Amino acid sequence: MTGEPAVYLRGRMLPASEASISIFDFGIVLGATITDLLRTFNHHPYRLEDHVHRFYDSCKYARIKPPILAKETMRITEELVKHNAPLAGPGGELAVVYFITPGENFVYAGSAAAGGADLTPTFCIHSFPLPFHLFRRFFETGLHLVTPSTRHVPPECIDPKIKNRSRLHWWLAEQEAHLVDGSAMPLLLDLQGNITETSGSNFLLVKKGIVYSPAPRNILLGVSRKVVIELCSKLGISFVERDLQTHDAMTADEAFVTTTPYCMAPVTKVNGVTTGDGTSIGGPIYRRLLRAWSDEAGVDIRAQILGPQGPNSVASA
Amino acid sequence: MTGEPAVYLRGRMLPASEASISIFDFGIVLGATITDLLRTFNHHPYRLEDHVHRFYDSCKYARIKPPILAKETMRITEELVKHNAPLAGPGGELAVVYFITPGENFVYAGSAAAGGADLTPTFCIHSFPLPFHLFRRFFETGLHLVTPSTRHVPPECIDPKIKNRSRLHWWLAEQEAHLVDGSAMPLLLDLQGNITETSGSNFLLVKKGIVYSPAPRNILLGVSRKVVIELCSKLGISFVERDLQTHDAMTADEAFVTTTPYCMAPVTKVNGVTTGDGTSIGGPIYRRLLRAWSDEAGVDIRAQILGPQGPNSVASA
Amino acid sequence: MTGEPAVYLRGRMLPASEASISIFDFGIVLGATITDLLRTFNHHPYRLEDHVHRFYDSCKYARIKPPILAKETMRITEELVKHNAPLAGPGGELAVVYFITPGENFVYAGSAAAGGADLTPTFCIHSFPLPFHLFRRFFETGLHLVTPSTRHVPPECIDPKIKNRSRLHWWLAEQEAHLVDGSAMPLLLDLQGNITETSGSNFLLVKKGIVYSPAPRNILLGVSRKVVIELCSKLGISFVERDLQTHDAMTADEAFVTTTPYCMAPVTKVNGVTTGDGTSIGGPIYRRLLRAWSDEAGVDIRAQILGPQGPNSVASA
C-alpha cells in the first residue's frame, strides 16, 4: 500500500485499487447513502469532530448504524490522512469522504422490503486531493448564481440537514442554470420560494453590514457556515437567520457561498444581475471573514487556491 | 464469457466480473442516475418498447444523452437476454436493468459546476434472475401497506415520472413502515396528503367495481399499471384516475400494487386495517385481472412465483 | 374622425388622439383593470360573443359594473371595427381591446378605502392593427419556452380566469426566460409546479395522438383554446385536461400555444430541449388543427402572417 492512497472499507484499510462497491448496493440502487466530507489544512483534518458528529447524527436519523463508534472513525481518519496526505504533494491538501449505505444485498427488486431483512451497512472512508485548479475561477471572477425552476427537496421528504446522495434535483437544477450561463451555479428555492442553498454550498448575503442566512429548515447546517457564524461573533458582525427570497439575493450588498473544499467564494451575479455595486470580486465583509478564517486555519486560503501549487492531475489520493 | 452473464457497459459487451463503476461517477456521488427495469416472460423481454421509450424520455428530461439510439438499445437487450436467460435456469426469468449517469469525472467537489464541462455518460445494461422466492409471501399473505410521515418527493423537485435512483426517501419511508410491521411496505403520500405509490410499485384500489388510480402527477407511469389499464378496457372494467387519500385506501373493497418484477400483488391491510371484508387474499377484480394478464403473457404469473422453481441463489445473471 | 381610428371612451366615440386616461385612475395606480381582446378575420370580429361574455363575467367577479349591457358592447364593437378596419390597410386585421377600471378619483392614498366611495368606472374600447410582422418568427422557427423560477399568481390571489392587467409576474418571468434565450417566452408553473400558461397564451401538448391541456384552475380559459377544443372534437382528436408538469412538456411529441392575435404557434424547444423529434416546425396534429381553423375562419392563418402584407408600421388603428 506504500505508493497508493489507503481506503477504509468494510472494517479494513485497503489500497484504493482494491476497493469496490457492488452494483446491488442500496447506496447505488436507491441513492440511500449518508455521507460527509472534510478537508485538511496543512495536512491536518479540519473540524474533524464537527464533521464526524454530523455524520453520526445523519446515520441515526436514517437508521443506518455505523459499524464503529465516532471516536474510532476519528482515529481512522487521522491515520488515513497521515498516510494519504503526503501523496497529495507539497502544497496539496486532502478531502476526506465518509459514506455509508444500508448495505449490499440481493437486488432492490421492486421494494427494499423484499430483501431488506439482514443487511450489513457498507461503510467507507476515502480521500482525494483537493482540486484547487477547479476553484480558481470562483476567486478570480466570482460566482454567478441562477434560481432554477427545479425546487429543493423539502425536509419532510429528505431532510437536507442530513448530507446524502439522493441529489438528482441538484443535477437537474444545474442543467437549468447552465442554460443561462455555462459556468453558473444553481441557487435552489424551497417549495414556498425561499432561498435554500446551491448544489453543494451554503448561501449567505450581506445587507447594511448584517450577514443573513436562510433559516435552517431547508439547508445543510454546513461546518463552513458554522465557522462563519463563529468568525462573525468574533468580529462583531451580526449574523441573522431568516426566510430570504430571490429579491434579497438580487438586492444584497454582498453575497457568498461557504463549502468545505474552498471555504468561501464570492458571488458576483444573481440571475444575471450584478451583486452590490460591482466594483470588486467579494465585498468588505467577505474579505474580513476570509482573512480571519485564514488566520484561524494557518493557511492563506485564497492564495493557496490561486497559487501554482494546486494539483492538476486527477489521481485519487 | 461463456458461463458468465454478459453486461453491456460503455459500448461493449463484457463478462459481469469485468464490469465496474468508479466511485467518482456522478451516478454514485449524486444519485443522478436514470434507470429502467423490464422482465422476461418465457425468456423473452416483455413490453420492451414501453420500457425503452420511457427510459429515453427520462434521459431527455434529465439532459443525459444515451450514446446509442433506442433501437440499438432494444437490439442489445434482445442479444443480452438470449445470452443470459439460459443461465437463470429452467423456470427462471430475467430482470433487465438499464441505467445511465452523467458520467465519471474528477470529483463532485462541492458543485458539479466545478468539473462538469465534458462528461461522458456511463450507460449500462445488465440483468439478474428474478428472485421469485422473495415475492412468494406477497401472494400467500398479501401486502400490508403503511402510510409513513415521510412524504413522496414532488415533481417540481424530482419528477417521479422519471425512473431514477435518488430515492433515500423510499428508504426512510420503509424504516417508518417497519416500525409498524417488519414486513410492511410504505404507501407514500404527496405533500397535499394524496396517495402516490409504494417504494417500488404503483397502487390501485377498487370501490364498487371501479378501479381507481392516483392521478399521474406524483407517480411513475408504470408499464405494469399500463397493462392493467389495457386489461380493464378489455374486460369492461372502469379505470379512473383521481386524487385519492388514505381514507380511500382504508375503505376500499380491494387494493393491489403493480410492478414489473411480480406484476400484481394483493394488499390485505392498510395501516393495520383489513382491506375489504378480509375473506380472501386478493378480491374478485384482482383475480380477473391477474388471470387475463397470465393469458396475455403466456405464463401463470402466480403459479410461477409460488412454484418450487424460483431461483434461490443470488448469483447475478 | 375620418382619417383617424375611433376609440369608445366614457360613453362616447372619440378620435384616438382625444382619448386619455388620468394617472390617478385606479387601473393605472393599482393595475385594477379588467380587459379582453378579440381579433378580426376579413375585417369581421371573430368570436365576438365569447370575448364579450368572458369580459362581463370577469367584471362581475371584480365588482366593476360596465356602464352598458353586453349587447350594446357588441354593437359598438361592430361599429368600431367598421370604421377602423379600413385604416389597417388591405390584408390587415384589427385587434379590439376592451378594458374597464374602477374609475378615476382622487389618489389611491395608502388605501383605496380612503376615497373609494363613489367611483365611476372607466370603460374603453379601442383597436390596433395586428402586427403580423412580429409573429412571423413564431411560425418560421417555432417558439422556445422556458420555465422560470417566478410562479404564476394563484386563483386565490388573482384568478387567471379573469383577464386582467396586474401582470408584473409576466414581466419578471420574461426577464428570466430572456436570460436563457433573448427570444424565449416563459412557461409559468403554478405554486405546486404544474404548468399553467405563457405570458399571453395557452399551452397545449400532444402525446401519442392526444391533446393535453393544463386543468382550468390556473389558466385563462382562452377563446382560441376553446376553438381548438371544438376543432379536436370535429376531427376526432381526444382533448384531455389534467395537471401537467415540466416533464410532460419536455417529453411531448408536439406542443403549441394558442392566443387571439396569431391563433396557434408551434413550440420547438422547451428549456433548451428540442420538442418531439425536431424534424419540422409544428407536428402533424398542430398542422391538422391549423388547417381546420383556417377553413373555419376563411383565412389562411399562417399565410396571412408570413405574407408580405403584414403591417410594419406601428400607427394605432
Added chain:
Amino acid sequence: MTGEPAVYLRGRMLPASEASISIFDFGIVLGATITDLLRTFNHHPYRLEDHVHRFYDSCKYARIKPPILAKETMRITEELVKHNAPLAGPGGELAVVYFITPGENFVYAGSAAAGGADLTPTFCIHSFPLPFHLFRRFFETGLHLVTPSTRHVPPECIDPKIKNRSRLHWWLAEQEAHLVDGSAMPLLLDLQGNITETSGSNFLLVKKGIVYSPAPRNILLGVSRKVVIELCSKLGISFVERDLQTHDAMTADEAFVTTTPYCMAPVTKVNGVTTGDGTSIGGPIYRRLLRAWSDEAGVDIRAQILGPQGPNSVASA
C-alpha cells in the same frame, strides 16, 4: 409652469397638464410598474434616501433601469418639492410619487417577447397634496380591518417587497372587506394563513407591551414601519418579527397600521371584534410612538390631519 405643479417625465420637468402616458405603455398594459411614494413634513421630503434606495432596489430586481442615478433622483425631488409645495397651500403637505415602467412600445401582442427588444423605460416623478380630510376618520374612529378570503400575492410570484402596481388582489380584497363594513380595510393573509399587510399599509400589533410585526417575507418593508422600529428602540419597547395569525390580531391589546401618507393610524376592530378593551382610539403604546414621531418630524401628525387646514380639493399639485 408658474402656477401649475411640475412633473418630471422622460428626462424633463413639465407642467402637469403636458404630462401623459401612452395606453400602450407596458406599465398600463401589464401593470409592470415599479413605484414609490414619500411625503413631506413642513414642505421637506421625509426619509428621502430610504424611499429612493428602496425604489432603486425594486428596479434592480425588476430589471428596469432608471435613466438617472439615485443621487440625481434625490436632487430632482428636492427641486420638484420646492416648486410644488407652495401650491399645496399653507398647512398642506405633498406626496411625491416615483414610477417607472419598461416603456412604451408597440402593443403587448400576446407576449412581451413579441416586441420587447428595445424598450426605453418610462420614468416619472410627480406630486399631489396629501388629502388629510380623507384620513381624518382613521384618527377619529380608528380602522376596522377585515381578513378577506382573497390572499396576498406571494413573493415567488410578485415579491411584495418591491412596491409595484400589479395590485388587483388589493381591489378584490377591498370589495370583500366592504361587504362587512363599507369603511373597512382588508388585512390580507398569505397562502399559509399568516397576516401580511393591508391594501396600502403595514400592520403591527401589541401584546403585553411588545410590538409584533409579521415576518418580512410577505410584506413591503415600509419606511414608516422602519421609523416605528427606530422609535421602539429609542423608547425601549421590544419589536419582534414573526409569523402572526388572525388569532393574534383579534386578541391583541393594541393594533395599528403604518403608511407614508398618514404615518400611523389605530385599529379599533378586527373582523367585527373590538381591539383591546375598547376604551380608547389607540392604546398607550400607539400614543407614545405617535408622540415620539411627531417630535422627530417637527409636526403634530395627528393635529395636522384633524385640523381644518387639510386640502379638500382634488387638484393635483
Added chain:
Amino acid sequence: MTGEPAVYLRGRMLPASEASISIFDFGIVLGATITDLLRTFNHHPYRLEDHVHRFYDSCKYARIKPPILAKETMRITEELVKHNAPLAGPGGELAVVYFITPGENFVYAGSAAAGGADLTPTFCIHSFPLPFHLFRRFFETGLHLVTPSTRHVPPECIDPKIKNRSRLHWWLAEQEAHLVDGSAMPLLLDLQGNITETSGSNFLLVKKGIVYSPAPRNILLGVSRKVVIELCSKLGISFVERDLQTHDAMTADEAFVTTTPYCMAPVTKVNGVTTGDGTSIGGPIYRRLLRAWSDEAGVDIRAQILGPQGPNSVASA
C-alpha cells in the same frame, strides 16, 4: 316509552329522557365522534343503506368499531322510525342520527394515551322531527353564500369524507359569514383556494347546462349529492367533478346546495353578487332536478317545506 321518542344507546332502546352521555366521553372531550344523519320520506328511512355504509366506512377509518353489524343497525333504524315517526305528527318527517365515540373513560388527561387502553365505544341512534319551518326561507329567498377567510380542514388532518363532529372551523366560518349577512352561510375554500362545501351541505353549480361539483378530495360524499348525480344521469344532464374556485361560483348560471334535511336549496347570491341573471329563485336545472327528486321520493319536497304542517315545536321525537 309509549308517548316518548326512543333512543338506541349502549345496546338498548331507551326513552329519550333516560339517555345521557358522560362529560368524560371522548366524543365530547375531543370531538372524536363519527356520525351520520338520514331522513324519512313518508315516515320511511330514505337511502338507508347509503347512510349506514358510509357510517361504517367512517368508523373503519377512525378505528372505532361499532358494537353491532351494519345490518343490525338498519334493522334498529327501521324499528326506531316506526316508533318515533308518529310522534312527529301528520306531515312531519324524522331525521335519524347515528353517532359513535371511542367511549367513556377516565378523563383525557393531557393525552388519550394516558387512559386509552380499554375503551368501550359509545354508540347511539336517535331521531328528531325535521324543523321544516327553519328551511322555509331557503326556498323563499334562496341562500346567500359567503367565502370566509377560515379554510376547510384538509383530508390529511381530518378527512371531510368521514362525517364527524370536530367542526369548530364551521362555527368560525359561520361567524365570518354572518358579518356580511346575518343569514348567510359560509362556503369554505380549501387550502389551495378551491371550493369545498358549506357548513353542512354540498355545493353544486351550473354553467352552460353542465352541473359542476368540487372534486371529491375535500368534501363529504353526500348522499343527497349522489341522488343528484343519479338524477342528472337519468335526465341527460352532464355532471362534472373538478377543482372550482370562487370565480366559478360567482359567475355561475345557477348554484345550489344539497343536504339530507332539505334535499336541495337554491343559491341566489355569492359574496353579495347575484347568481345568474337573478330573475328567479332557483334556475331551470335546479327546478328540473327538484321535480325529478320529488317524483322519486313520492313527496313534493318544496311544498312539504313551505307548507303549514312543518313542526314548530322543538320537542325531540
Added chain:
Amino acid sequence: MTGEPAVYLRGRMLPASEASISIFDFGIVLGATITDLLRTFNHHPYRLEDHVHRFYDSCKYARIKPPILAKETMRITEELVKHNAPLAGPGGELAVVYFITPGENFVYAGSAAAGGADLTPTFCIHSFPLPFHLFRRFFETGLHLVTPSTRHVPPECIDPKIKNRSRLHWWLAEQEAHLVDGSAMPLLLDLQGNITETSGSNFLLVKKGIVYSPAPRNILLGVSRKVVIELCSKLGISFVERDLQTHDAMTADEAFVTTTPYCMAPVTKVNGVTTGDGTSIGGPIYRRLLRAWSDEAGVDIRAQILGPQGPNSVASA
C-alpha cells in the same frame, strides 16, 4: 352538595350528579367548544390568571361570549377548588376544567345558520382529581413519540392557539402511533412537515445546551411551556423558538413534553430511535428544570406522581 364535587353550570353551583349537557348542544354536535384546564399544587390553583386569560382570549376569537367576567371566573374557581379539593384526598390534586359552547338550541340541521339566531352559551367549570397513577410510567420509562402521517390542523382552519375540542385528528394520530407502540404518543407535524405538539402537550428539545421549541404558529401557547421559558431565563438556559423537523427531534440530546396535568415528562424514544445517548430517563437540562419547577410550586412534582398517594379510583371530584 356536601359529599359531592361541585360543578358550576349555567350560572349556578350544582352537585356533579345534577349537571348535564343536551345532546343538541353545539359543543357536542359540532365540537364547537372552547376549553381550558388548570391544576392545583397543594390544593391551590396554579397560574390561575394565565389559564383564565387564555380562555377569555380564545372565547373572543371564537365569538362566544362568556356570561361572566374573567375576574368572576377566577373567584368561582377558587371557591370550587376550596370545596372539591378535600374530596381528592390527602396527597391528591385537582384538575379544573373550563368549557364554553355556543349553546343549546334546536338541532344543527344541516347548518348552524338555520337556527343560530339567539343562542345562550353553555359555560361550565368542573374539576376532577389528577390521575397520577396514569402518569407514573411517563416518569419511569419516559415517552415514546411517533410522527404519524396525520397532520396537525393548521391555524387558518382552527387555530391551535385556541384550546378547543375539535380534535378528531388527535384521536386519528394516536391510533397511528399505537400501531408502532401501544403506549406511544403522537408528535404531529404541520402541513409543511414542521413539528407542532403531541395530542395534549407541548414538545421541547435540547441540543448543545439550548432548549428549542417549535415556533408559536401551530401550537398551543401552553402555560407549562411558559413556566419552562421563565425557568430557563432564571437558570441562564437559552430558549429558542424556530421551525423544527423530525430530524431535530431524532438527533436531539434531550427532549421532553410539557402539559398541565403532569408538568414535564421526558421523551426517551422518537420513531423507535433512542433519544440522546440513552443513559438516563430525562437528561441534565430536563432534571434542572424539573427541580426548579418543584421548588417554585412547593411540591416535588416527580415524587408526587410516583408516590403511593396518587388516586387510583376514577370517581370525579
